[in-house]
Amino acid sequence: MKFGVVVFPGSNCDADCFHAVQDLGHPVEYIWHKDLDLKGSDCIILPGGFSYGDYLRTGAIARFSPVMEQVISFAQNGGLVIGICNGFQVLLECGLLPGAMLRNDILQFRCQDSWLRVENTSTPFTNLMHAGQVLRVPIAHGEGNYFIEPEGLLQLEAQGQVLFRYVNQAGQVTPEANPNGSVGNIAGICNATGNVLGMMPHPERCVDELLGGAHGKLIFQSIVAWFERR
């Protein structure tokens, strides 16, 4: 299975994502934001960073990149897409995922470990995890305060679209465990058809014990497992 990592001019986690999947032994290629084809990728990664300086709003300008038209139709046809951090913001801006991102309620950038509880294990991104499993994955963002109107939230919850929630180490959803003010401590969601994931934490930063943990691997391995079983 082949991965494609989209590179916007201000992406800065593109290489990290590239290496994360390459180190797991999968073919991967960069896709420049001006490219018009996805180079036969089976899963598209929209990496973190500041796609266009994140001026105006995070991800707002990136969604108009030429490559995004391809990504949108790929996703609409069931292709696997994962947006991490800035990639999540781009997915929100282009409407592949519902809701919007606000500035962290603490009004500061936060780079630290976060604990995530896995809320739904029957998706392409989480199938190797067990329900309620707690993962340690770092965050690094200034605008990760996920917002959605109450009706939208009900729907997300009802359809199992909330995949990850910020929790404490013991797995409890608490206000202290919420690093940015996200509604419902939401850290990651998928679309209604389950093939598009957006998450603020950075799994690509924890795929190696040398970097202090390897829980991030589970996401990439789940994707591969799902794809191969399909």
Place this chain on the structure above:
Amino acid sequence: MLTAKVLITLKKSILDPQGNTIKRALNSMGYPEVADVRQGKMMEVKLNDMAREKAVAIVDEMCQKLLANPVIEEYSFELVED
């Protein structure tokens, strides 16, 4: 030349932590009169010569497409001649 002054604000229903922080700062700086602060964005968009109606139409379009995010924001604008 026409300039569109675009104001973009968070919807009323959405919490504005930045505005709250400014309000608290002002209160503690000796301005107890400040009851509320909301922060938004202002953009001055200079347009090459064109008819006013056309300008209204395209600025509105730009706001919807790019400048504001309808999920969380509202916008308004006025056109001024300079």
Place this chain on the structure above:
Amino acid sequence: MLTAKVLITLKKSILDPQGNTIKRALNSMGYPEVADVRQGKMMEVKLNDMAREKAVAIVDEMCQKLLANPVIEEYSFELVED
């Protein structure tokens, strides 16, 4: 209640990377008419009842002290009754 609508813009001589990037984005999205974009901030400051003159004075003071950064920004405001 009085609300001060404060507009804060970068001084003309100061680089506005945000505005430049938005301009380029609009141009490449098919709006070649956009000649320039400058981004600023807008703040709505709600004040408890007070005389208009007093409000003008304290809003001006708040702008100078906190809301605007005189090194790089300029401000203007108007008071509206709601």
Place this chain on the structure above:
Amino acid sequence: MEAHVWREMGLKDNEYARVVELLGREPNYLEIGIFAVMWSEHCCYKTSKPILRLFPTEGPAVLQGPGENAGIIDIGDGQAVVFKMESHNHPSAIEPYQGAATGVGGIIRDVFTMGARPIACLDSLRFGAIDNDKTRHLVHGVVAGIAGYGNAIGIPTVGGEIYFHPSYQGNPLVNAMCVGLIEHTGIAKGIAAGEGNPVMVVGARTGRDGIHGATFASVELSEESEEKRSAVQVGDPFMEKLLLEACLELIKTGAVVGIQDMGAAGFTSSACEMASRGDSGMELELALVPRREEGMTPYEIMLSESQERMLVVPKAGMEAKVTEIFDKWGLEAVVVGKVTADGMMRLKEDGVVVAEIPAKALTDNAPVYHNPDSEPEYYQRNKNIDLSQFELGCDGNQALLQLLASPNLASKEWVYRQYDHQVGANTVILPGSDAAVIRVRGTAKGIAVTTDCNSRYVYLDPYKGGALAVAEAARNLVCAGAKPLGVTDCLNFGNPEKPDIFWQFKQACMGVADACRALQTPVTGGNVSLYNETNGVAILPTPTIGMVGLVEDLAQRMTQDFKQVGDTILVIGALAGSLAGSEYLSLLHGVEAGDLAAVDLAYEQKVQDFVLAQIKQGRINSAHDCAEGGLAVAIAESCFAGELGVKLSLPASDHVASLLFGEAPTRFVVSATAANSASILSRANELGIKAWQVGTVQGESVQIEVNRTLAIDCSVKELKQVWRNALPDLLA
């Protein structure tokens, strides 16, 4: 020309006379403006040059010493590290966010202009007393500015320092360091050579930003500086990210003869320095320079400090290649002139020559001053204070809690959690330990980095303080399992025209030089920031040391936290410290005085080598430099990460405060299994290194027994809470 013209630009009358002599005629306004910035302290080091010659700058691993945009040190396998530190003090005092942000942007450009990919940034910060609104405003702005720039461009900010002292009240220090990685074959230089080669300006357009910034950095801050300042520079990290990628791509093509970023004094300094280094001249047509604003004069173009610009000299015929690469990244690249052979800087506007100056006149022929120095009156007085009177007045717990809550010793998490310290997915040791470590992908190696300076020490004894800063930096690297390799410095002092300040400067540099020589860490570059005074009062002398080291095998990396219950705790090098210049003395007794312990550099080197060897042999489970706050604080810090307690019993002492909180050079706190401890002790003994077994890792409290009574008995949880919450609470 009237005298007030050059005087307002910061030139002295004798310097003006020298300009006339060098030119053989009177300069015009533009020319004198160019001389004024190029001969400012910031650009030409006219007062510091004779002193900087003291530094050792050579060594087997040095690939590039001082003189280029950044220094380079070999790390084997055809790879090298490129690093440099620079100050952005005065801009940050005026506009903290943008001042700090553009400081970061500038130092990053210095590194990628050499062809290196930046892999880490550090920031060394000094502010006034923390219980002051202005200080808090500056801290918030500066930290946000560093975060805003570094996070967006995607270079992890992995370390630094932050200290508070009233002397920095009106003049905070913002020193930024950047470290990059390069292949030996890919090194680019800032030279202009080859007659007829084109000169291109790439990146952002030129506006009226920060005109005379270099001069501004070379005068004391006063009410007037508010006036002198033209527009403040605003950074655009997104633009710089594009510039970085484009420049690295360009350098890889081999089409580049020379490349240099435009920093202080913008066009003027990059053009002159490149020409001078290449023994060439340069002819520029200013009308071709892309600008942001209309009606800019040649003077404004030459002196603008607009950010995110570079000057490139490609090989003739490669212009199109340069344009193509920059175009891909959405950037402008424009030919604005050519390299000439006559050694002249010739500037034209629409074909008319508007300035003509021999390039060397601006660089090599800049004035050099040998300022008088004299020992300040405070020096002997402070030394001769009897410190034995400052015994613990309260119980030990109280003192320890107070120290851990001091903003100088408290956890710096409030700062570094605002920095993306993990982007790049190579940060193996995160901020919070003695030194951060970045993995070199594709190898087993890691680069360890730190910045250090205890300016209170330097104030009390500049020579010893300078040496101590170097020794501490090296110890911090050793604690991460790294061999120290080289130094960059940022020398922040007051007005060098005052003899006591110049004495501080000279003495401190002598200390730095001797320590660098002894520890075999040559100085490969740095920056001098003088005139750090407000209303005539100088900052504490602050020669910040940035040091890089190599972890040969990341499997042998080390951190400061105790790892397991039952481990033995050893103190290596020295046991008791002295209260001279200590945080304890300042915080609990309000006294900053004393005769600092001298660093025995040979012993320091021996102890560092020993500890590093023990780490590499896998005998040690944690290693921590025992610095500010002394032994008790170092022990407590090692307890925090794993929330493990300790029980220590220290040898008898007739001065408990010195034993617990005294500070000393050459001191490590390490932990090891009981078996390994025994062999460490015996090996130390053989080598003539002092070492003590002081206790074990156990329980949930820090318990320290002195003279058969528990001087400290406090739960780790409580200590940690105080230590962690101090900065957030103080800065809220």
